Amino acid sequence: MIARDYLLKAMDKDKQxxxxxxxxxxxxxxxHRRHNTSATAxxxxxxxxxxxxxxxxxxxxxxxxxxxxxxxxxxxxxxVASVDSVGHGRAFISNPAADLPSLYPGKLAVGELVGRGGYxxxxxxxxxxxxFVGRVNLVSGEIAEDLSSYFLLSEQVPSLVALGVLxxxxxxxxAAGGLIIQAMPGADDMVLEKIENNVLQMExxxxxxxxxxxxxxxxxxxxGDIAYDVIAExxxxxxxxxxxxxxxxxxxxLSREELAETIEQTGKLxxxxxxxxxVYQFSGQEIMEKKQKx
Ligand SMILES: [Zn+2]
Numbered sequence: 001m002i003a004r005d006y007l008l009k010a011m012d013k014d015k016q017x018x019x020x021x022x023x024x025x026x027x028x029x030x031x032h033r034r035h036n037t038s039a040t041a042x043x044x045x046x047x048x049x050x051x052x053x054x055x056x057x058x059x060x061x062x063x064x065x066x067x068x069x070x071x072x073x074x075x076x077x078x079x080v081a082s083v084d085s086v087g088h089g090r091a092f093i094s095n096p097a098a099d100l101p102s103l104y105p106g107k108l109a110v111g112e113l114v115g116r117g118g119y120x121x122x123x124x125x126x127x128x129x130x131x132f133v134g135r136v137n138l139v140s141g142e143i144a145e146d147l148s149s150y151f152l153l154s155e156q157v158p159s160l161v162a163l164g165v166l167x168x169x170x171x172x173x174x175a176a177g178g179l180i181i182q183a184m185p186g187a188d189d190m191v192l193e194k195i196e197n198n199v200l201q202m203e204x205x206x207x208x209x210x211x212x213x214x215x216x217x218x219x220x221x222x223x224g225d226i227a228y229d230v231i232a233e234x235x236x237x238x239x240x241x242x243x244x245x246x247x248x249x250x251x252x253x254l255s256r257e258e259l260a261e262t263i264e265q266t267g268k269l270x271x272x273x274x275x276x277x278x279v280y281q282f283s284g285q286e287i288m289e290k291k292q293k294x
Contacts, residue, residue, distance in 0.1 A: 001175075001210070007057055007087070008215045009232035010223065016187035017195055019222060020057055021179045021215050022236060024050045028165055028176035030238040031091055034277040038099035039167040041076060043108045046165035047143040049081045049091040050178040053236050056083035060126070067123040072141050074115025075100070082275065088239035090275040108167065114141035120150055144178075151182065158183045160196055164206030175210035179222070191226060198224045240276035247271045247280045252290040259287060 007022040028046035031037070037045055052068040059066060062085055070079045077094025100109040116138055124132040134154035139145045144161040151159035163178040181199070183192045199222055202208050212218050219230070251259070251269060262269060269282040 002212060002214055005236040006215065007054060007232075007234055007236055008219055008230055009057060010219055010228045010230045012191060012223070013227040013229065014188075014191070016184050016191050017226075018182045018184065019179065019195070019219065019228075020054045020181075021219055021222070022050055022054050022177055023209055023215055024053065024176045024178070024236055025173055025209075027053075027089065027236055027238045029173040032171070032173055034238075035092060035096040037093060037096040039171055040099045040108045040110060040113045041093050041096050042167050042171070042173060043165040044070075044076055044079055044110045044114050044143065045081075045091055045093045045096075046173065046176045047110065047163040047178070048079045048093075049083075049089050050165075050176060051143060051147055051161070051163055051180070052081035052083045052091070053087065053089045054178055054180050055122070056085055056089065057087070057232060057234065059085035059124070061085065063127060065125045067121075067125075069121040069123070070114060070138070070141075070143065070146070071118045071121065072115030072138055073117040074098075074113050074141060076113045076115070079114070080275075082241075087234045087236045089236065090238060090240040092274050092277075108165075110143065111141035114138070114143070116141045120146045122150060122154070147180075151180075158192070160199060162199065162205040164204050164209070166206040166210055175206045177205055177209040179205055181222075194224060194226060195222060198222050238276075240273060240278065242273040242276060242278060242280075244280055247273070248282055248287060248290055251282060251287045256288075256291070259284065 002023045005026045009020045011018050032042045056066045064085045067082045075098040079093045081091035083089040118138050121135045136150045136153050139149045144163045148161045151157045160181040165176040166174040168174045263284045272279045
């Protein structure tokens with residue numbers, strides 16, 4: 001068992017291949033707890049969140065942000081993860097209670113829950129006027145394959161993606177993690193093949209992670225006899241960017257009529273954050289005072 005959530009990024013000495021590996025069990029457990037997800041929904045949500053955190057580690061500037069959206073035609077509905085460049089992530093699944101029976105023993109029906117029709121979208125906000133948006137059709141709804149297709153078609157980077165979430169019988173998260181291996185332009189096919197073979201000989205990434213003490217040892221198995229350097233190491237945390245002030249400002253944008261109607265119907269003003277499920281309550285007076293400020 002690995003004690004904490006973190007990621008490691010490594011590169012071979014010839015700078016041909018980049019490997020990023022993440023352990024995210026506590027994060028996915030928190031996402032599960034906050035959204036009360038079914039077993040299969042936890043796996044789908046955890047895979048998307050873990051992938052987004054790995055991708056976020058390639059953002060250049062501190063204020064950059066990345067959103068990974070999976071809009072499948074399955075009963076899960078859209079799944080969205082949003083991460084920053086320093087290892088904070090948050091995510092939601094539109095239908096957290098949705099679940100399906102496993103088709104194979106020990107394998108949750110993530111592809112069926114997400115759906116095979118639909119698209120995967122990556123939005124990178126790097127402070128430019130227009131954010132970068134890349135979109136590909138889903139391949140299998142299993143997330144890893146869909147992402148690999150995204151990297152190839154949208155970013156022209158051949159990649160190997162593995163994502164996994166092990167859910168316990170009490171629905172808690174036993175292990176979660178992922179790995180993205182990418183070939184740099186002009187990389188030697190032999191090196192990539194070697195690394196791919198090492199990965200293919202391992203058990204599933206969630207099994208490997210559940211049995212390892214740290215990511216360093218997993219990385220050593222993946223790299224085999226290829227010399228490499230660890231180029232980044234950072235903790236990962238579930239952290240939302242919502243807050244009282246931010247949600248009060250959204251409420252203050254509603255018209256007086258809309259606000260009055262809500263207060264009349266429910267007796268209060270209450271907003272919950274999609275990403276983390278946190279509920280914020282406001283008095284009508286509090287919001288009206290905000291409206292008066294320029
Ligand atoms: Zn939130």
